[in-house]
Amino acid sequence: MFDRLEDILIHFEELQAELSNPEVINDQKRFRRLMKEQNDLTPLVEAYQAYKAANQNIEDSLAILEEETDEDMRELAKEEMAESKKRIEELEQEIKILLLPKDPNDDKNVIVEIRAGAGGDEAALFSAELYRMYSMYAERRHWKTELVSVSENGIGGFKEAVFMITGAGAYSRMKYESGVHRVQRVPETESGGRIHTSTSTVAVMPEAEDVDVQIDMNDCRIDVMRASGNGGQCVNTTDSAVRLTHMPTGIVIYSQTEKSQLQNKEKAFRLLRSKLYDLELEKRQNAEAAERRSQIGTGDRSEKIRTYNFPQGRVTEHRIKLTLYKIDSIMDGDLDEIIDSLIAADQAAKLAKMNEV
Template identity: 50%
Template sequence: MEGIPDIAPFRNRKEELDAKMAEPDFFSDQRRAAELSREHTRLSGIVALYDAADKLEADLAGNRVIIDDPETDPELKELAAEEIAGLEEQVAQKRDELLLAMLPPDPSDSRNTIVEIRAGAGGDEASLFAGDLTRMYHRFADQRGWTVEPMGASESDAGGFKEISFLITGDDVYKVLKYESGVHRVQRVPVTEASGRIHTSTATVAVLPEAEEVDIEIKTEDLEITTTRASGAGGQHVNTTDSAVQMTHKPTGLTVYCADERSQHKNRAKALTVLRSRLLEQKQREEQEKYAANRRSQIGTGDRSERIRTYNFPQNRLTDHRIGLSLSLPQVMEGDLDDLVEALRRADLQARLDAMNK
């Protein structure tokens, strides 16, 4: 089909995976089997879309032949003409679906994800908002059947968080949450505001695909590790042992602090996981900036310095500024993010499609 990438490589890869999945030991490596199964499902969808679009184009061409043939019965010509408009619309829609499906997936889409939330401007109200966002993402994860594991937190005196990080594991976590990176703004009357005046505060969200050792090599000599006594909740044992770990990556200056576990060894492991993921995200961001000078104008994975969303409590309205979408705020704060993330995903795919067609 004209304007559509060659389908042959997609068919060939699908047939290759058909053979692999038929092998007796295919499921011996569960993780690899899951990755190949997801790829097979995607390729099967692409092939099916191509065949459907190809058939519609053939039907359209057949109707045009009927109309152009001077010997065709007039009634048959009339029927063919009536079908053409509908077929043209179906062909256009199916071709767009096919092009979107053919776009290469983000290799990080299937990864587990570390979410880091930091209070921004607004003092105690910003830390309370960081706590609200944390609750929102936890509820969303529960609805999706994902698992949330705390990685580190610094609580504020007001009851929220100065900063908090947690690991979310499950199917396609990064694919769903990657558009959450950026500055989130809240407008509401703080609980500490006696006059009823609306305040504006912010919190920053960073979404990091979990990195593996094969992705990022961290040399021991590049790490500066200090241990201290953990403070806060956890009981007397936490407060009387040097279990908290601060890890600094000397080449980049990135610092991670973990004190959630009573075991120094476990906190070291968590800190290394967070550090590795931050380094992977930094590496990916640098690569993206090399090839996308207009990155700020795209949905992408967001820029942490750019305001992406406003949570307006007096009006019960959430607005995502990147796509101009407004939704009911209460249900979003309860973790109902499906409509939002789907709209962002579709907008991103359309932006990539438009760029490909230029």
């Protein structure tokens, strides 16, 4: 591991030298690529440098203990050595995590689909609340949310909602949200006060770029029509909505939230690229089924991942058996504690698998 870290440190220093080269600075494409590589390596390099400094502190403390006769100085050296040893243990764990293979999609924006499942109108109302929860979470992280299409049920619920989240590291955190979300509460329409259970399915896909997926236009059919549902000026009065059908896969995408047909078409193709990319990722993950099962958050979308129990004020994350009694703040977008715990569990599973090899 330490030979590898030394190689990384040398490469990092070479990167820094390259980035100060005027030729590289003038080549913006290369400069951006090297800057990204430098930024990706910085946390690992800083952790390794801190590890080396802590090791040096231990050597210095041992030298003091061998030479020094003054008891106060010896006591200080012992304290310094104990602190450095503790720091080394922490840094070793941090370095192991930083050395784990990084998901190449982690830095991508995401496309999220929420669909009402079992429970009729109550499931649709919960889907609308999930959309609000993710929108507020995105706001907390200074990400941008953009609605692509929505199918409403007439009482404020969403039968289906598709939206994009744009921001640094969006996929690295949002990918843990894929799966079935279950709600338990007394619906407003329930006169007997009985608790109902409903579900919504969330699918999170990394946004694909042109280089990730090539689309043959001969495989696509584009239909234009008037947008339905609520809309501002021009949205419902012109043929601005776009239905895009990808014939080889049968994927149908409906985009209606923009005023112009061109913008809706562009959004539809962005979503199609991501869906095709997601299908390819799924094939790859199925081929590596054992590895997939060992990781948190990359399971099947039919898996029940979380329960929101309103009468008890609790949210239970089933994958890691975490229960939090703060449902109101979670529904207001306070998701970091859940997602941080999922990331930690995922890293622990990967480390355990790495140690087996």
